[in-house]
Amino acid sequence: MDDQLRNEEQNGTSRRSFLKQTSLMTALALAPETVLKAAESGLDEKIAAAIETMPLNVVINGVKQSVRIEPRVTLLDLLRERLQLTGTKKGCDHGQCGACTVHIDGERVNACLTLALTTEGREVTTIEGLAHGDELHPMQEAFLEHDGFQCGYCTPGQIMSAICCIREGHAGTPDEVREYMSGNICRCGAYSNIVDAIMDVKQGGKKI
């Protein structure tokens, strides 16, 4: 968020016209002179930022994050573009590929279809939040051991999804895993190994 504010201050282009057209500002049109004066003095971006952004308090990987963001920002873009948590991937931005799968309060969710503000007060876990220091999560270990990936781009989403697949009780057989992991596309085609990795973790019986 700081970055965004900083950028806004640096780029003062066309701010006045922005104030004039911003729909949220129409309420202030009742006092246009005040507004224009504010724009002249460079306050427009600050006012816009105050009006167009909302506060968000969310716990991500155990860390409380308090940010101000526009309501249109998705959880995926919040993670990748503002919090530098780039382990969560963008593969389609339409909820069709599963690369952005994260856990919200322990359930698997497509971060690209989740407006960040809807996570107010909730707990988000991303791929960066799985390992304890150097000790990998059993699912990460299993993917490594079974070579459940090639390029690695879908991998964080696959792993987050795989953990919930077991937690949900949908890893009884390889065919059940295939069905319940079909929301996560792997174009390199590592499915055969991914299923092996998940069955291995399931049969290992560790709490995940």
Added chain:
Amino acid sequence: MGTDKKSEPLNRVDGRAKVTGKAKYFAEFEVPGLTYAVMVTSTITRGTIATIDTKNAERAPGVLAVYTHLNMPAIPGWADQPNSNAKLPSGGEKYRMLGSNKILFNGQPIALVVANTLERAQYAASLVTASYNKTEHQTDLLKNTQKAAMPGRFGDYTRGEQKEAYKTAPVTIAADYTIPVEVHNPMELAGILAIWEGEDQLKVYAKTQGVKATQRTLAGAFKIPEKNVQVHSEFVGGGFGMGLRTWPQEVAVAAAARQLKKPVKLVMTRQQMFSLVGHRPYTVQHISMGADKDGQLQGIYHEATAETASYDDFTEGTVAMTRFMYACPNVTTKYRIVPLDRGVPIWMRGPGEATGAFALESAIDEMAYKVNMDPLDFRVKNFAETDPEKNKPFSSNNLKEAYQLGSEKIGWNKRDRTPGSMKDGEWLVGYGMSTGVFGAHRGESTCRAQLNADGTLILQSATSDIGPGTSTAMVQIAHEVTGLSINKIRFELGDASLPPSGSQGGSATVSSVGSAVFDTCTALKALLAEAGLAFEEGTVKPVTGKTATMQQVLATQNKTFFEVTKSSKGGAEQDKYSMYSFSIHFAEVRVHPHTGVVRVKRVVTVADSGRIVSPKTAASQMIGGVTGGIGMALTEEAVIDHRFGRFVNNNLGDYHVPVSADVPHIETIFIDKPDPYSNPMGSKGMGEIALIGFSAAVANAVYHATGKRIRELPITPDKILSA
């Protein structure tokens, strides 16, 4: 190496970075003052932009610039080149992004919006409006075959005296085969992050299969020395061929970044990737084949006609396999391209060979049934002992062993060969097989080795890795040459400033870069020997009779590390032998007689690709190729509505790449015998053969299950029900 010694299966050396989310792909680098580019694309297919209104976009919050053909900064390297392709069969005008008001294909960028946040750029892009003068467009290959032209590459080929043996032989077949547009769709979205660090100093984070190629393209576009262009691409989220070009929008983003004096990042949408980063071309093929009654091939005629863009020739080896795969005395091949108003194709995994193998291996199966032979026996009977096209011996060819191993594993001989004879409940059961082949190429490559005083070895080469596990294979080669412990070796790639190597494409990386690693490590051993040192027990020790340790030797030589750089390429053996990698695919399918649904139930795939350098990642290559082959066979098709010239399913919800539920357990078998001539490791390529031919194995299995020949991919239920 180069021996029968088998390599150990090794976990990926970069695997930890990938499973923890620490691996950084091009769009993930934190850059101060980063700005975001979003493209607006054409809604017509052919014509000109009459008016374009960017006023509202320019006034939108956070917008830094809106570029169109009216204000796009000139790209000096483009301005130099002639604006026509008059000499090419495609013959049209060249495509330069935002270079003129001409629209050459649907989805062509008409504006590039740059703003200080992604959301602001996206919103502003939605405010750009344009009006057009439309002209008639041609996107349908079948309606434009009169434009078919012979490209400069891949001329007509004929061998044998009986030019029409495919017609006059005692047994003949003839059929047409169709492959739709397929789209690479790597999981990572395409784009670039461009930063100018001075007037003529460009740094990019790119999604590329060749950091050196990207460096050359950008240096050429901006007319600056290559060394002034830094290209970083350590991790690439899949490519499958689409990263073998530096696309015009990448150059345009760099031009915008230069003018704005700000870092600019473009992450394309999935929809845009259907039009702007290539695809496997729609291709129609005809094969006629003639054989004796005892199943000896007499003649093959194979003709392929594929789409290209109006503004560029794209060609690939679609009919190449037919020329040499079987011992057939009379063979004719023809290859034509048809310019259309579409974005240009690019090689997609297996490239043309995968397209051609679908037709050839389907026809071989059909002919086998027609002469009442098992398709496997038919292939063995027509096995080419030497390359009949080049009249040279194969450097190695273990196809017969591969046929045997694969057929035993799948239980080929236990099946009833009669079509429609096998059932599992209400499902029809079918077995099919096919062969794949791809040239075992080796290019020139350079590697630098740095052996540090702490005993760690760093190897560097400007190659790329789109997923196959290049670093893992290179570390494994270095380990096998030196004996140094795996955990002491690091391989660095994805940086154009490293010693030069080729692009990752055509299954040549292990052969090319691996040879450079092999030669460099061998030279390093010699250098150590001169200093009285040797690799021993996983570390560096004084040779017998010497006492000075490596640290002491380095200290006396006033050095902190030993260093060797070696270039490596093939020699005379490359001309003496015909070098190919081979694969055999066996598929067992279920076909539902009432719904027409096809499920691949089991797969056995055998690779005859020389010695296997990295067994674990090689196996993943094979299952990955087969998975791509399942998509090619059953689900993948980018559909164009020719009324509008536009893709109607340009997203991952409607363009069906295989998902987990489509893919069974896949068994891989490696012949794992060194090729004596391919390179010092005895390896041959693997990325392409994993996919080449697989779609035919499925089509042949569907025939065995149902008695129906489906010659148009993908084999969707409607085609089975209406056949």
